[in-house]
Amino acid sequence: MSDPNFSNSVVRWIDHRLPVFTFMHHEMHEYPTPKNLNYWWNFGSLAGIVLVILIVTGIVLAMHYTPHVDYAFQSVERIMRDVNYGWLIRYIHANGASFFFIVVYIHIFRGMYYGSYKAPRELLWILGVVILLLMMATAFMGYVLPWGQMSFWGATVITNLFSVIPIVGDWIVTLLWGGFSVDNPTLNRFFSLHFLLPFVIVGVVVLHIVALHRFGSNNPLGIDVRGKQDSIPFHPYYTIKDMFGLGVFLTIFAAVVFFLPNAMGHADNYIPANPLVTPAHIVPEWYFLPFYAILRAIPDKLMGVLAMFAAIGVLFILPWLDRSPIRSGTFRPLFKIFFWLLLADCVMLTYLGGKPPEGVYVILSRLGTLYYFFHFLILLPGLSIFETPKPLPRSISQPVLGSGAGPVTAEKENS
Amino acid sequence: MRARGLITAAAVIIAVGLTTSPVRASGDGIELPSQDWSFAGVFGTFDRGELQRGFQVYKEVCSGCHSLNYIAFRNLADLGFNELEVKAIAAGYEVQDGPNKEGEMFNRPGLPADRIPAPFPNDNAARASNGGALPPDLSLMVDARPDGANYLYALLTGYDDAPSGMTVAEGMNYNTYFPGHQVAMPPPLFDDGVEYADGTKATAAQQARDITAFLAWTTEPNMEARKEMGVMAILFLLIMTGLLYLSKRKIWADVH
Numbered sequence: 144m145s146d147p148n149f150s151n152s153v154v155r156w157i158d159h160r161l162p163v164f165t166f167m168h169h170e171m172h173e174y175p176t177p178k179n180l181n182y183w184w185n186f187g188s189l190a191g192i193v194l195v196i197l198i199v200t201g202i203v204l205a206m207h208y209t210p211h212v213d214y215a216f217q218s219v220e221r222i223m224r225d226v227n228y229g230w231l232i233r234y235i236h237a238n239g240a241s242f243f244f245i246v247v248y249i250h251i252f253r254g255m256y257y258g259s260y261k262a263p264r265e266l267l268w269i270l271g272v273v274i275l276l277l278m279m280a281t282a283f284m285g286y287v288l289p290w291g292q293m294s295f296w297g298a299t300v301i302t303n304l305f306s307v308i309p310i311v312g313d314w315i316v317t318l319l320w321g322g323f324s325v326d327n328p329t330l331n332r333f334f335s336l337h338f339l340l341p342f343v344i345v346g347v348v349v350l351h352i353v354a355l356h357r358f359g360s361n362n363p364l365g366i367d368v369r370g371k372q373d374s375i376p377f378h379p380y381y382t383i384k385d386m387f388g389l390g391v392f393l394t395i396f397a398a399v400v401f402f403l404p405n406a407m408g409h410a411d412n413y414i415p416a417n418p419l420v421t422p423a424h425i426v427p428e429w430y431f432l433p434f435y436a437i438l439r440a441i442p443d444k445l446m447g448v449l450a451m452f453a454a455i456g457v458l459f460i461l462p463w464l465d466r467s468p469i470r471s472g473t474f475r476p477l478f479k480i481f482f483w484l485l486l487a488d489c490v491m492l493t494y495l496g497g498k499p500p501e502g503v504y505v506i507l508s509r510l511g512t513l514y515y516f517f518h519f520l521i522l523l524p525g526l527s528i529f530e531t532p533k534p535l536p537r538s539i540s541q542p543v544l545g546s547g548a549g550p551v552t553a554e555k556e557n558s
Numbered sequence: 559m560r561a562r563g564l565i566t567a568a569a570v571i572i573a574v575g576l577t578t579s580p581v582r583a584s585g586d587g588i589e590l591p592s593q594d595w596s597f598a599g600v601f602g603t604f605d606r607g608e609l610q611r612g613f614q615v616y617k618e619v620c621s622g623c624h625s626l627n628y629i630a631f632r633n634l635a636d637l638g639f640n641e642l643e644v645k646a647i648a649a650g651y652e653v654q655d656g657p658n659k660e661g662e663m664f665n666r667p668g669l670p671a672d673r674i675p676a677p678f679p680n681d682n683a684a685r686a687s688n689g690g691a692l693p694p695d696l697s698l699m700v701d702a703r704p705d706g707a708n709y710l711y712a713l714l715t716g717y718d719d720a721p722s723g724m725t726v727a728e729g730m731n732y733n734t735y736f737p738g739h740q741v742a743m744p745p746p747l748f749d750d751g752v753e754y755a756d757g758t759k760a761t762a763a764q765q766a767r768d769i770t771a772f773l774a775w776t777t778e779p780n781m782e783a784r785k786e787m788g789v790m791a792i793l794f795l796l797i798m799t800g801l802l803y804l805s806k807r808k809i810w811a812d813v814h
Contacts, residue, residue, distance in 0.1 A: 178813055220628050220698070223780070230780045231787070379809050387806045390799030397795055401788025402600055405701055413702035413777075414694075423737070 147172075170356055175374035176381055177362035179539050183257075184360060185388035186250040191348060192389060193243045198341050200236040201285075208288065210334035212327045215290035216415040234404040240282050241407045242396055244430035247275065255461075256482050258470030259361040265462040267354035272458045274347050279431070281340040284333040286428055291412030296425045298325045298333070304438075307445040324418070365471025366535055373539035424499060432496025433489050437515070439500045440508035450512065457519045464519055467527035474533040478526055485518045588735055590708040593767070597774050598707075600789070603782050604775050606638035611754050612772020613637060615765050618752050620696060623688060623743075625676035628697035629776050632670040636779055644670050651675055689729045691742030700770075700777040707774050709735065714766035717745040 147168040149155045158164040207226050209218035222229035251271070254260055260268035287298045302319045306312045321328025359368060368374050375381075399406065407429060411422045427435050434451050441447035457464070472479045492511045498504040596605045613634065616626065631648035639647065648668035653675055656663035668675070676695075678684035685692050700706035712735040720732035720739075730740040747762040747769075754760050775781070 223778075224628060224633075230778075230784060234784075375813060380813065383802065383806045383809050387799065387802040390795060390802045394792060394795040394799055397788065397791045401784055401791060404784070410702055410704045410706065413698045 171382075172376060172378045174356065174359075174377040175368070175371075176360055176377050177368055177373060177539055178375045178380075179362050179364060180360060180381070180384075181363050182384075182388060183249070183253040183363075185385055186246050186253060187355075188385045189388060189392055190243065190246045190250055193239060193246055194341070194344065194348065197236060197239045197243060198345075200232050200239065201338070201341065203232050204236055205338060208334075210288070210331050212290060212330055212416070215288060215330060219289045231400075234400045238396070238400050238404060238407060240285060241428070241430065242392075242399075243278065244282070246392070247278065248430075251275070251458075252486060254361075255485075256472045256479075257361055257363060258365050258465070258467075258472065260462045261465070261468075261470050262462070263358050264354070264361065267351060267357075268462055269459055270347055270351040270354055272455065274344055274351060275458075276455060277340055277344045277347065281337060281344065282428065282430065284337040284340070286412075287330065287333045288337060289412060290330060290416045291409075292414040292416055292420070292422050293409045293412040293425070295325060295416035295418065296422055297427055298329065300425050301427070302329075304448050304451075307448050309445075361470060362539060363471060363473065364536060364539060365469065365474070366539065369538045426497055429493065429497070432494075433492035434496070436492040436496035436508045437512045439496075440505065440512040450516075454515060457516065461519065461523075465523045465527065467530065467532070469532045469535070474535055475526070475530055476533065477530045481518060481522055481526070485515070488514050488518070590705050590712050590735065592708055593711050593770075595707055595771070595774070597771065597781060600785060602785065605771065607756060607758075608768050608771040609637045609775050610639070611756070611758060611765075612768040612770070612775075614754065615747075615752055615769040616696070616772055619746050619765070620769065621674075621677060623677055623684070623693040625678070625693075625695045626674045626697050626776060627676060627695050628673075630671060630673045631668060633779055636775065641670075648672060689742060691729075693743070696773055697776050700774045702777075706777070707770050710770045710773060711766050713741075714747055714769070715763055 146165060149158060149164060154164055204222065207218065207222045207229065209215055219233070222233050224230075226232075254268065254271070283297075283301060287294045302316055302325065305315045305319065308315060317323065319329070319332075320326070321332055359374075362368075409426065426432075434454055437454050438447045438451040441450050467475065467478070469475055472482055488511050491507065492515070495504050495508045495511060500508070596602060596608065616624075631644055631651075634644050634647060635641070648670050651668035651672070651674070652665045653668045653672045654663055655666050658664055678687065681692055699710060703709045713733060716733045716735040718732055718734050720726045724732070724739070726732050726740055730742055731744055732739055733741045747765045749761050751762070752760050752765060758764060778784075
């Protein structure tokens with residue numbers, strides 16, 4: 144990498160003592176990026192931008208919000224009615240959380256399809272799963288803050304899950320509650336943690352990016368960058384591509400924020416929390432539904448909770464479950480089919496998580512849960528043995544340039 | 559090709575998100591008849607005449623039992639009342655204030671900055687006067703029920719005789735659309751129960767329509783500002799995204 148030559152003398156003076164400009168030039172400007180990334184690669188930077196939107200709107204909301212059981216609901220309504228553009232800030236924040244999960248789920252499935260979790264990017268992937276867990280904790284606690292009916296009862300159901308842990312379970316639940324039921328101390332600590340965790344997420348995102356920049360992005364062919372002809376500088380090529388993707392995203396996001404702001408919420412959460420009245424159906428936010436379906440699919444409470452956490456836990460070891468040396472699903476005819484089946488399974492579990500746990504919904508939830516773990520624990524390790532991958536292209540620039548050199552086999556690729 | 563796949567996938571995920579989340583609180587799965595609301599849709603606005611009539615229904619019928627805690631008199635300017643009218647409406651109410659210098663609470667006529675006074679001093683008083691049932695605050699009703707506007711209209715026009723074989727409990731009333739069909743609130747609206755100043759015929763159905771529109775406004779007084787800004791925002795974003803796409807094409811022209 145060449146050191147940049149800055150024309151501005153002030154920049155040069157600072158950079159000589161504090162090389163932030165050189166750092167930014169290396170990591171955001173000339174940073175070599177595979178030239179063949181498709182639009183699925185937009186979702187990483189998009190997730191980062193949504194995180195920033197959530198933090199900025201969240202800080203403004205915190206200026207007006209009162210974390211007390213007697214005032215929380217009122218203070219949210221005050222934000223909606225009396226704070227200038229408070230309705231806009233809150234709708235962006237609430238829907239932003241949903242869109243953060245949409246973007247991150249697409250980002251995760253992109254990583255799965257193109258094998259982005261494989262060597263040497265295992266830690267990059269694991270840091271991503273840590274971010275997902277932190278997001279879930281943050282989103283859950285944020286949903287409690289308006290102190291509506293679903294806030295209160297969602298908090299009651301989810302915190303109670305920890306009581307199934309042997310020996311320390313009850314102690315953990317008391318610690319989460321700050322007492323012996325979901326009450327004011329619970330709301331206070333959830334508010335505190337909901338403010339803290341996004342900054343922890345930012346920290347892990349920084350590590351995620353450091354790990355990414357070690358070897359650079361994976362790409363749709365899943366083969367390594369072989370030289371200068373395979374890569375292009377991040378700026379201006381991917382900055383403008385990300386900006387265009389951001390424009391598309393913001394248009395869809397704005398359509399929901401301005402015209403369907405409550406479509407992804409629950410009507411019950413516009414009723415103030417009442418510990419004496421249980422809602423007919425207690426349902427978490429849509430982004431938790433697949434895990435909720437897995438939880439309810441298993442008749443035993445402890446096993447259900449374990450299965451729910453294992454559904455995310457299994458992602459941590461994904462780099463070692465999928466033993467195929469081929470990264471991209473494009474060259475794995477069987478893997479490709481099972482990838483789409485897994486996606487369909489997750490969509491089905493999302494649907495089932497929102498249905499009452501009765502009749503055919505329970506049976507389908509069980510089948511869906513079984514298939515989810517079958518995919519990761521049996522199918523993926525087995526596929527690498529039975530699957531014959533398609534031949535890999537010689538380099539990234541070759542298929543792009545369309546030159547006539549013959550493809551190399553998978554074995555050669557990995558030798 | 560890929561971009562199209564991407565958009566389809568995003569649409570599917572959003573559609574799943576939209577359809578799975580709103581779980582109907584009325585677990586009976588009763589179909590709510592859909593009404594034609596002026597405030598529905600991207601360009602929907604409130605009908606001021608409807609809102610003013612709805613406020614009259616609230617004032618003369620609902621406010622006997624139901625509070626409207628999040629609405630101040632000053633908010634009524636949104637309904638098309640001018641400053642003097644708002645002051646006059648507020649002055650028509652007695653509001654408790656204090657403590658004064660002697661430490662006593664006292665009553666005075668309402669001011670535009672006051673919230674609309676609640677009919678009962680607390681929930682227990684409300685229950686005591688309503689056979690044990692608590693009349694809910696109406697401020698947020700349209701968002702606090704699935705498909706709120708259609709639900710409220712259906713509920714208010716849905717009183718009927720109980721089907722044979724069903725016993726309605728003491729003090730309860732049969733309603734086609736209330737979850738469980740037994741509601742403590744007696745039928746509140748009757749033909750000509752109010753007399754509209756603008757000459758609109760005050761049928762029970764008309765009153766139900768007007769009060770529902772009014773409660774849609776109390777639920778989200780900023781709805782019109784939201785939609786207006788939304789149209790501008792989307793237009794801006796479409797143009798910006800179009801320009802970004804053209805820039806992207808130009809910058810990438812030398813890559814392939």
